[in-house]
Amino acid sequence: MSAPPAPPVRVPAWSLSRSAIWLWVTQGVIGTLVYGVLVAVLVLGVPASTGGPLPVLRWLLPVLLAVYAVVAIGVRPWIRYRVHRWEVTEETVHALTGWLTRTWTLVPVARIQTVDVTRGVLQQLYGLASVAVLTASSQGTVRVPHLEVAVAHRVADDLARRAEQVRDEAT
Template sequence: MSAPPAPPVREPAWSVSRSAIWLWVTEGVIGTLVYGALVAVAVLTVPTSAGGPVPVLRWLLPTLVAVYAVVAVGVRPWIRYRVHRWEVTAETVHALTGWLTRTWTLVPVARIQTVDVTRGVLQQMYGLASVAVLTASSQGTVRVPHLEVAIAERVADDLARRAEQVRDEAT
């Protein structure tokens, strides 16, 4: 008897929470402030030399920070929101992440060993949580970032219950 055919690979059905956009904007602002402070220190403390590379760096570094700010605050959060997706089906957990490098991860429910819900500091500010579905394989972890807390808790409870049922049926 052969195994049933694998389900077709398709884009997962659900987006992360819209609040994730503002979390990513906040991360972009924080990164911009850090880079801006480092550039300000560098520009203000490095002595000017005649004809050397330092005069160029005095305008180039702030320009690079400004470009970073535009991308990190105005572009990246919106793109990430459009491309980060997740779904839980009867057989698998799907996650599609990354805005430059896309990562597609599928974990069969039968392979789930642990389901974790985590909340970082910024996630707590925006009422978000991430779900991590772990298997025995080092490559088998699925992370679904930035779900609303209630949804993350329901997903984790449902997956833990279904994984337990599958284990009970296997014994």
């Protein structure tokens, strides 16, 4: 018996939920607030009369924080939404992730051992869930983040059912 032909490498068809943008914006706001507190402590903790490079930090750190805020809140969520893709075909699960480092992952349905649906705190706030498709290989896990809850459950149920059918056919 020969192995089935490898599926073509292509961009997966589906984007994440648009609510993922607002989840990432919220994460950017939270990150900016945390870094803002650290910057405030550092800037207010440095005496103004101190010589050397420390006075430069009084203006450089807030500028860097502002740049971080613009990227984390105004740019990164929109780019991530455009580049994160996923698709489930008859034979495989595809995911394309990353906005700076792109990762394309493909898992054959026949290799699926477990399908998990998880919902973090912010995901719950935005009605989202993530699907993790796990195989025996540590490199074979596909994670599809930030799907609408109903879609995530449908995908997980469908994949679990198909993986079970493939196992039944193999025995």
